[in-house]
Amino acid sequence: MSFDWSVVWQHRDALAAATMTTILLTIATMAIAVPCGIVVAVVRLYAWKPVAALATAYVELFRNLPLILVVYWAFYVLPILTDTGLSPLATGLAALALNVTAYNAETFRAGINSIRRGQLDAAMALGMSRVQALRRVVLPQALRRILPVLASTWVSLFKDTSLVSVIAVTELAYVAMQIRAQTFRVLEMLTAMAVIYWLLGYPQAKLVDWMQRRFAVAE
């Protein structure tokens, strides 16, 4: 067996660019999925019954589907349904956002439910509208409680971005596997890919542990 690790260094620019795409994809997905998650959660809790049921159906559906299937589905079906050609990146972003929004909605719903009903009543008794009470009283308290859960969703999302490699989004997993196919340096490239994910993911996992201790709700 002979290994040639210089292949990793030779492709450093491509790997760095791909790593950047992975990070940006994570940030962009979260930037969409947090506000959308709040909206879905509020709709589920306070909207007119049939609309709330629709939101529930969406959340339950996407929480019970493998993400990779959603990615394939978005890739093949979105262009037919919308009649527009989306780039792989936009398709991957849409699939990830659909998935993470469902998880975030469930997190926000649990967070809002964990704030005692009296808080909302008290805010409304002070003359706030329901929307005002939610925005100023309930949500700020709920947010603090669910921060560790959101952080752990963030880490899952960071890892799940690797799945959009199956529709040729040029993120880390896809690019590393492309270089592997071109150079036949299988072990070196796949190990490099794993190490880059580890270097980025490990501190995030540790940060989540810290947040879980720091923001733990004392019963």
Place this chain on the structure above:
Amino acid sequence: MDFDFTVITSHARFLGSGIVTTLVLSIASGITSLAAGFVVALLRLYGPGWLRPIVVLYIDSMRAVPVLVVLVWTFFALPILTGLTMPPFFAALLGLTVHLAAYAAEIVRAGVESVRPGQMRAAMALGMSRAQAVRRIVMPQALVRMLPAFGSLLSVTIKDTAIASVIAVTELMRQSETLAGQSFQPIEVFTFAMLVYFVMLFPVTRGVDLFYRRVAHLGRS
């Protein structure tokens, strides 16, 4: 747009074999990762001191690396290192077990740590050995408390088997992808796959929750 779902019925055997593989892989990796998770957690909690940092590093590393990366590495890179080639199914089983055992271990640890230390001390004060106290007093209570988390881990396991399609395991995701490409009817095929996965996954989480509600009182102390 017209839909023609006869593509599903005419390839029922092909898709059916995919469903069977998904189920077999899910159950097999569920069992192996549960068993491995228990061993890892017990080593972390009660094992020799020098081993603990290694166990913690393993668990945290698996939480940091995507399951796709673990699967691809196990299937393509590991044979180069060991000289042994594995059929895709066993590579998937190995990769999924290595990945999911870390999560199972964290569930076991959280369950054991949730049992108040007084229980352990009381058992040892009654003359039990440490191993006896863990087996007879701590574990029975901890096991009940772990149930909901194991339920969601099982649903994660089923979802993760779909990623094994990347290393050519002929489970439902792979078969659907192949059929979608051959038949040029991706909407019908993927919608069917969605339905099947939903039908497999939804009862798992719901079923475990319902079961837990009936046995939750056994875990209180």
